[in-house]
Amino acid sequence: MAFLTLKNIKKSYYVDKEAFPVLKGIDLSFDRGEFVSILGESGGGKSTLMNIIGGLDRQFEGQVTVDGQVLDHSKERQLDDYRRSTVGYIYQSYNLISHLTVLDNVLVALDMTTLSRESRRQRALQLLDQVGLSDQVNKHPNHLSGGQKQRVAIARALASDPQMIIADEPTGALDAENTQEVLSILDGIARDGKLVIAVTHSQEVANHGTRIVHLADGKIDGDVKLKDPYPLPQDTTNLQARPLPATAAYRTSFKHLMYNFWRNSLIMLGTAIGIFAVILFTGLGNGVNGYIQDQINSMANPRAITVFRNPSGKKMSQEQLQASLQNLSADPESMFISDHDIQRLRNLSDVDRVETGVMVPGFRLSYRNMQQSGTTMTTWNHSVTTSSIKQGHRPGNGEILLTKQQAIQLTSAKKYKSIIGKVVHLNFNWIDKNGKPVQISSDVKVSGLSDGASASTSLNHATMFKLLRDNDATTRANYVAVFASNLNNVQTVSNKIDNMRDNNNRRILGTVTVGSVLKTLNTYVHLASTILAAIAGISLLVSALMIIVTMYMSVSERTKEIGILRALGERKKDIRRLFTSESILIGFFSAILALVISFVVTFSLNHALYHLIKYNIVQITAGNIIFAFVIAIIISFIAALLPARRAAKLNPIDALAAD
Template sequence: MLELKGITKDYPAGDTVVHALKGISVTFRDQEFVSILGQSGCGKTTLLNIIGGLDQYTRGDLIINGRSTKSYRDRDWDTYRNHSVGFVFQSYNLIPHQSVIANVEMALLLSGAPKAERRERAERALKQVGLADHMHKRPNQLSGGQMQRVAIARAIVNDPEIILADEPTGALDTETSVEVMEILKELSRDRLVIMVTHNPQLAEEYSDRIVRIQDGLLTSDSHPVDPAREHLTEEQIQAHAVADARKGKRGMSYLSAIALSFNNLMTKKGRTFLTAFAGSIGIIGIALILSLSDGAQNYIADTEKSTMGSYPLTIQQTSMDMASMMTSMMGMSEDATRENTSGEVESKDLVNDMVSSVANGATENDMVAIKAWLDGNPGDIDNYVTDIQYTYDTPLNIYKSDTSDGVVQVNPATVMDSLGFSMSGSTQTEMMSSMSGGSGSAYDVWTPLLSNKETWKRDYDVVAGRMPEDWNEVVIYVDRNDRISDYTLYALGLLDQGELRGMMSDVLAGEKVESREMTSYTYDDLLNLTFKVLPESSKYAEQDDGTWADMSDDAAYLEDEVDAAETVRVVGIVRPTKDNSSGSNWGAVLYAPELMEHMVEAVDESPVVAAQEDSPSTDIFTGTPFSDDVDVNLSMEDIDQMIAQMPAGQGEQLQAYVDQMRDEGMSDEAIASAFSRQMSEQNDNATYDGNLDILGVADLDDPASISIYPIDFEAKEHIDNLIDDYNEQIRTDGEGTEIQYTDIVGTMMSSVTDIVNAITYILIAFVAISLVVSSIMIGIITYISVLERTKEIGILRSIGASKRDVSRIFTAETFIIGFVSGVLGIVVTVLLDIPVNMIIEQVAGVANLAAVPVAAGVGLVLISVVLSLVAGVAPSRMAAKKDPVTALRTE
């Protein structure tokens, strides 16, 4: 039962107040058809809006099923409109971009009913009003009467207790009006129908009761309720309260709001696309920058990895302070830069500073302690390195297996000697390192592989055969075009080094050197190659007097030793992988680290080493005890006696040398003095440890150098920190020596990543301005959409939409625009990256540099959505605050 007690409604109108209702008191039965008659402006529609909860009364009370509405909050009114009231308007108030059935489903959508239930109940309501065949049409495809029946179907779909009809036949012809009235009459059989009309004839014909209003006052009631006989009992009031509580108010879901907003946006496809595209411009700019930046970072990372393969962190037995040396060489030391105020030209100690800085900065690394520390995996260093390589002073003597034409040494390479270069070994190393592309392999073509076999897959493609599996297996390394330099061929003995002798002299004399014909080899030719590995100690033979002599100049002896030496065979041919930019470009022989370990063990187990270790106080080369007195004074008689005691070949060579000095005019005293000086210099190195070094003895726990290959720059920084911690611990304990190491690549490239990041951040900061502008534009578009859909807001509020539901609809609209903008921006960027990559490849030779990172793409879409939602906050709140009555009057 619906009861109005002294309802008044006042509207402010400028400085005056309009009294629309002046104390209306009336009670309506649960089942009756009531017509409210009166002239225009008398307050009929206002009364209907108050009964429907669209408008709030100023004074009085509206009692619904025995409960006063004075304590109603917004959500209570929303629930009341959604579940208890159904509105039928004169102008139909259908949402034009929704289908007929979607309009009818709207009230159920707002109540949170499941999709299947919504569809079933909507179809039933449309069948009830005779529109089962028109449910999928748009409202503008229907006649006026059909649209009014759709409005009735929407009003009854939630099975409300009250139907409120405001001039339902006002825009219809007579025949259609009758149809509508018949439907309302039928509905009044089981619920309350209140109709406002100007047509007394229809009211008299169809209504059970007529209430007349004039100037805001109730003037007559044809069938008023008798309070004494017709009133709700306490049991009925309690039953209604329980029923109201069960109705609840679940509200519109986010998905429903998105679907509703999407349908609206699709009615304005052109504007929606332009808005989304404009919003995507900032996303495109940032995505392009990130794709280039990420590509550059990946390129740098790949370069770092390959660079780390060429320039690892190196720890030598003796480390020099190269930074101080360079400072002194450039004349930048403190003394060299001191201002001269004497008025005279002073000398500047450049050489002295340079030598002093090197001497002061030279330190001995405790290689045994460092290796033990690294073997303990400090700070999980194994996870930050590609490999840790240990090298030893044991010479790797490799010879050509075929000695039919004499012994040919393959490693260390003798090509430069054959060419006639007299430069020092260090100079040769620098020049040949430059020739080899900076691979660090010096002028030897035999290069160790890293012990981490995963790097083999990363750095090498097997052309033929396989990678080494044992210590005596090696592979030939060719360039990407399966070519190998003639230098390497000479070094390996495949070409005759005799061709090179005198070549440099001929060039310096101005003679033209004829180019040799290009040679080629099949894979099988190279795979059939074998070499001999000869320990340095095998070059020494025991003499009859118990001493040991160096037999490396005895061709026959050396040939026999090479023939008897262990064999190393070529088992594969490899080329650098696409991503390997650090390898030699002139060919090499790659061997596993186990080869050097085998050499170290072979030397340690040799008889000559055992002889020296058994006599630690005696020089096995001379048979004399080691002495601190290194001065030697020889006479010609002593020299003649030495020659007589030497093996035939060596004695003859030394005698020929003495005769040559005599021929050059040197006296016997001068010759003896020269020999004495030479013997003194030899004695200076004649120590137990010195002899073991000569024999090539090494300790696997005491490497000559350690090369640490970090995975990338971040890993290198982690390793730097580990070494700093190690040195700090040494300083704290006061025991041991600090680690001194060389980090060439860190000096060259440490700031490259920071520069790229800085440029990226600056560019993003500039482009971000467009994102802000796009957000403001989306906010403006949403505001325009609110203005365009004001009447829709009123319709939604009339069928039970809460302020939150309305706000959610427009928030969903901004979400869709933001999402589409973000996705569109990423898609456009991906397409733009195609020509960008083509240009970069043409200009810089780097393929596929630009690519939008997946994480960045997702992040940019999220940023676009967030910014759009922020931009839509104000318009959405404005929409939610609109007065439903005012909104319904908007055209």
């Protein structure tokens, strides 16, 4: 039984629906060990017949049988398997892949075999040695002569150990000496028991084989046997073919990327700048949030929850609660917190400590002949940090902490520090146990001066309550400092306090926490940084367009390569992966470059600003780094989808014919 049989093969091309027959009923059979030359003039249908035999042309009538199995040209996957395992191509124009070395051009066929990586390399080196190119393995095709290129093409055709070699004008571009060498190699391939079919218009080449089939005007008009086919070897072992692994596509993509590194580096730089801008603004947002949190936490204990009376009995925001504190002067009695409610606070779970306090809405200070009025004075508690005290210390018994501005008003801008340790007269109004006004008056020593955003006028707890008792004023607290057991419980405790109710189901208390202030500020900062990052993200769209254009250019430049790979047996998905993987690599390296730029700029900015604010204002997190890689890969992958799809849909025959 013949190895290859063609039965009634017909093929026509159509121009404006008018049919132009090229093959008009071809019946042929071939055996392994034959070196068959298909001879004929240009336009006689030789190349068309070769494409049908090789599984590249699917639009024809008739039947092709290979080794007893009918080849269904309507099934693309079957044709891919057929080209991968059975057919090896040798072209007149060599069709080597320019960005791959001689060795890699052979390995590209071996990647679709089950050999190990080292075995593939050894076989490629062995084949190149057989064709006399063992000293040229690391060169690129543009450094080879025509004869050398054709021998590389022969080694590649033999790499996967196919049963059939199709040679399209294999000596058409060679001189006499190289022609004889190539014909001798083809004859040796036939002697090894393979079917060699050479398409040629040269009678000299045709005479070198075992058989000549003459094709004219789409018909067989001669079939001459020059000599018997070569006998088949007794023991033959064939390599097992497999679909191209994804790793092979990535390796090829990486090699092409490096081959055109400088052009691709501009694309990577443009993409990296867009990613860098997004990272910078998000890192700046992280830094500003951290700085605000650091500053607020340095002023107040983050575990502290300040509790006030809720005069409305309804749910109030912290802003509304703070606004209601004007009742301290208008109706101070309405703001007192009962001992019962204070005990309820102490009984709450996750509460570490409760400190009662008094907030005075107005007071007056006298020192020598100077007086100064203040709006708020509180008892000192552990919710306040000492970082706001710039001179002196926190108030002890019989002492008061003033603000820097109060000290200046009582002395002068140059001598305000001299008031520390001096006695000032304090006067303020309060109420007695019956709600009647009481004037509180006493001398207190200045313990220190506070300044900044958290500056306050404070008496310690013992001093405040002694003054009230000595003047028969009520000692009921109008605010309480509650301390959560840890930071994670602050919001939970705050919610419990906000939901405490009386017998009429009215809310009793309201809370103010550092965390809520931070949350509000951080929300604004996050919004601002997100908007800035989104604006910077526009550059990522530009980067995506750059990648799309680059990939379309790459498809146009590599059209012939696509045809070569398809002829070797690569699937459409392999071609798509070839371009998407290269684009993903561009995105990956862009992300690395963006991170390098980001870290350099971050270090420079933080170094330049640290002496002003004592804080690293740009903070790049692990999440920012992960985001950089994810967004770069996603953008590059999406940008490559259309060009990769276009590449995969190219007709292999048209792709091979591209310049």
